[in-house]
Amino acid sequence: MSAAVIVSCEEEIKHRGRTPLVSVGKEFLYVEDVERFCSANPPAVDSAKYVDEFINRWIEEALFYNVALRNVPSSNKIDKLVEGYRRSLVLNIYQDGLVEQHLHNDIIDEEVQAFYKANSSMFEVEEPIMMGLFLRVRKNAPKLSSLRKWYKSRAIEDLEKLDKYSLADGAQYEYFAETWQRVSDIAAKTPISEADLLQRLSRSAAVELNDKEYIYFISVDSLISKGGLKPVELVEGDIRNLLANTKKVNFIKEKKRALFDEAMEKGAIKYYSK
DSSP states (O other): OOHHHHHHHHHHHHHTTOOEEEEETTEEEEHHHHHHHHHHSOOSSOHHHHHHHHHHHHHHHHHHHHHHHHHOOOSHHHHHHHHHHHHHHHHHHHHHHHHHHHOOOOOOHHHHHHHHHHTGGGGBOSSOEEEEEEEEEETTOSOHHHHHHHTTOOOHHHHHHHHHHHHHHTOEEEEEEEEEEEHHHHHTTSSSOHHHHHHHHHHOSEEEEEOSSEEEEEEEEEEEOTTSBOOHHHHHHHHHHHHHHHHHHHHHHHHHHHHHHHHHHHTOOOOSOO
16 A cells, blocks of 8 residues: 555544644644634634634644643542533433423413512512603604694594604604603603603693703603503513523423432432431
8 A cells, every 4th residue: 555545544533634724732723614704703804814813813722721731730629510511511411402392381361460470569660661752853853743743643644744854854863662661761862851751741641841942742641650561561571481481490490300200119229327
């Protein structure tokens, strides 16, 4: 057998068909590694520089690792850590597989409502929130009388007029009828404080304000003061996740207990001292 064939076989075994790019000691970085990295993290600009930086980081890491190996005197601690990590990894993968295969994780609406009612103190509003409309226009804006009518209305045609108006005249317009906003965030866009805005909204669902340059129109559909309860639709996702996690924990506990009881019955558990 020729030397070329021997070298070829050794390279095939050593690199498993991969193309070496750079080596540090017995560690190799392959062309395929760089290609995978660039595919997962495409460079924004200057791909050649991006690749060079990746290769240099790999070399630095490999050199530092080799120095670390020479300066860590005992491998027993590392072996124990690795075994502990492996044990946790195996358990987690098996546990996730069990849950996916056997546990019905769908949470029905009745469960959500029951949890919401039984744990209402968990869902108290920490600061006032609201749903409604915010509009800011210049004092010399056209059609002010129409705006005063439209911002109080929830008729589709009036909302469409507001939307078109804001685009045409550069007004600041926000319609948040399906998402909750903090009152403090709305107040920050006006010349008055959150407390003043809350007081005005408690007296009227529509508020008009002004300063030297602008007129502000605010109307509220729903308002929840501090200490009130968040609506269930706002916290439904969190409740479903919490209930699903609780089901998962209880399911795994039951599985572990069943295994324990079965092992005790078969005499597979032996206590040598207690």
